[in-house]
Amino acid sequence: MIFRDATLADLPAIVAMLDDDALSRGREDASLPLNPRYEMAFTDIDRDPNQRLIVAEREGEVIGTMQLSYLPGIAFRGAWRGQIEAVRIASSVRGQGLGAQMIDWAVTECRARGCELVQLTSMRDRVDAHRFYEKLGWTKSHFGFKLKLDQDEG
Template sequence: MEEKIEFKLATIEDVDSIVKMLADDLLGSQRERYEQPLPESYLKAFQAITNDPNNELIVACIGAEIIGVQQITFTPYLTYQGGWRATIEGVRTSSSLRGKGVGTKLIQWAICRAKERGCHLVQLTTDKKREDALRFYEQLGFTASHEGMKLKL
């Protein structure tokens, strides 16, 4: 990518583009509801994220166009001598730019942000069905060191 990518905290005006991006893949299309107007649940979630000082919803932009998104949650732990962790969630890039380095820049930005916040660890999860994503994260130095488990409610 030759054009300069800028990163910023998302605004309420960005939520439409974010949800559209989240819904624009095989798994996302099964769980997201991109429609006009957006379901109120997305706007409520956005407000909760922005009201929490330990959550950041970050968009990657070229000019006014949003080309990527990720959420970073900073969590204090008693383990690691009271250390902080950063968890990266909801990473998506514009489908027209996948494979062009946007995802790499998003994750690198998140790692730098975690260091700024004094985190000792960056963690993330990805669906096991996302084989390309698994390879992508491994290429960036992440290791599958733990087995994650979820319980849907």
């Protein structure tokens, strides 16, 4: 398995993996042609040196994805943080240890970038994911909150 920065051609596979999940199904739309907002988001990520959209590829097939964000901060004496988001493995290859390889690779990338801390969030209903991260040595450390903004207001 190799890890690389995603290209625009990878976008349909990435969106399909994001949609192929019981908790996020319906939030994404993997129908083709893709909604143009996905390409706009890809372009913004691709242009930002502190953002990386990553794919895991095996034998020419995209089988995993995640987004890495590098965040500067004042807390922790000005430490940079690595943020791992939207981690997905294709359902056809789950259970083979590929997720652990992805997370290990991401942590190595964050360390190489000078991050002193790596963090991620996981929806509270993703109990299996929580066990997975704890098995890898991650610690539950915070409660998180989100506020969905209605773009029609305001």
